[in-house]
Amino acid sequence: MSRMIDRHPTADRLRNFGRAKLSRHQNFHVVRHLLTGCERCSAVLAAEAPPGFGPERPAISPRDYDGAFAKARQKFLSSRQEHLVEQRQAPALLEVLGEQPFERQILLLNNSKKFWTWPLCSLLIQRSHELGFRDPRRALDMARLGVRLSEQLSVDAYGDARVADLRARAWAALANAQRIASDFRAADQSFRRAERLLRKGTGDFLEKARILLQEASLHGDQRRFAEATKLLDRVLRLAHRVGDESLVATALVKQGIVFGTSGRTEEAIECLREGLQGIDAKSDPRLAVAARHNLIVYLIEVGQLPEAVALLAATRPLYEELGDRMNLIRLKWLEGKIAQNCGRLSEAEALFRSVGDSLADLGLGYDTALLALDLAGVYARQGRTEEMRTLAAQMLPCFQSHEVHREALAALIVFQKAAKMDRVTLGLVHELSDYLRQCRTNPGVRLRDSV
């Protein structure tokens, strides 16, 4: 009678062993047999073994994949049909949601299955990004809804790894909205959550790169410039790897802004110029405007006024095309800065006053403070001490009624006192302006540290 270990497993069993599809008990017997050094069974198994685990595998002809392509296509077409239907419904569903107060929206997303679709979740995330700085509170609500909805999506319908990707994207959108609302701690936690989800996802480089890109913005705002730069370098590597020129350009623009914020103006200009070459203003006008706007600001800083003026003239139609109020205010502010730097002080004053009114209307206290300091710069150059005192007197109550932290308020009090004593110089104005820009995202910074 032959011993158990001498009995050859069937070819099917060996193939299934090679594919790790046997039970623990079946593996036990196959491995015991293979340990005897059975060449016949090793040969059968070798055909199934991963490359490098056995002899060279027989070549596969392209025709061998015909069946796979045909079946994959069939599945793709039927999924696409379902996806199209869901995509058409998404805007209407968003509208239905939009008519409800936030608590009711959450309730609907928790309980009503008709909302549980990929396109609606995608749309909520997209809306959150679009609202961003324009309406931070709504952007936060949209992102929260996106997160809630992403947790309801069916992994059977969309695939567990893909759903994990979308959940990661939703958490990253929430983190981004929290960053814009200056809640950095919450943003950090949301990014950690997004990273954990991403590890369960498809491993898509693009998804990862986009999340890192947003995280780099958070580090930039937290003035963790080295970390922001490191993340952006990773994004650049990933973007090159997937051949996404647009992502390369976006990362370069962000890198430019990080350099600019950290005072590395020349490098900022270089990155922004390089990034702009890869941006298609037609397909991504918002990014194009952001890149050009920052480039103009840094060109003004280094005194390259003619180039700044030319670039502003070329970008004006894009600002107008985008048309949103905040961008038009920024355009006017920039025109004021250029007029100021070109010595056209009356024009600068008129532009700054107009921008100041718009910012005050929107209740943007911090920006109003920064703008007022630009206006103070005009007065300082003209030696208009009386107007300076009036401006200083108007600033403080305005900021006290808005959410301006105490360090910034203290700086404004310094300004007010200096104005009262007719001691405001252009240097002090610049110093305060730099300080307010820095402590906007880092209230801990001291006035003198900022210089």
Added chain:
Amino acid sequence: MNFLHQPELQDSLNQLLIASRPRLERVLRHFEIPPEDAEDILQDAQLTLLYKWEQIRSPESWLIGTLKKKCIMYWRKRRSSLCDAVDTAILDLVATPVAPDQEKAELSFDLNRVLGNLSARCRSLLKLRYGLGYGPSEVAEQMGYRLSSIRKVTNRCLAALTRQLVAVGFYREPENEQND
């Protein structure tokens, strides 16, 4: 959001899948993906493309890159599942309490013969694991590895052992493995 609402863009997605087929085939052949498993990998990549279409600026590059990655992941998973199956089976074999002495002796002989073809490092590591029943931390301590790297070293040795079982008698692990 409106990309796929437009018939011409739906067509462009279709055309992309048709136009990229030769490159996709080359990727599958390059990675020697068995035709019966290619369907799942292709389908997964194409469905992800469908759902993420609006995010992707260079769809063809993305699709090819994603397929390559999925092929790499496919073999990585197959290798690790196979190695796990071999490891578990050998641990079960050496732990069988009621095996007669002759069977034990035969198992020990067969195991030593297979291990004899591995590098000295893997031989020592697997002897500690199977012969003395050492856990990863004990193996690390005995062999002077950091606990953080022992898993990686063990996995390499298990892969070498599995290669032996698949091509026993034909394959000899290169000695420079010892210096890895």
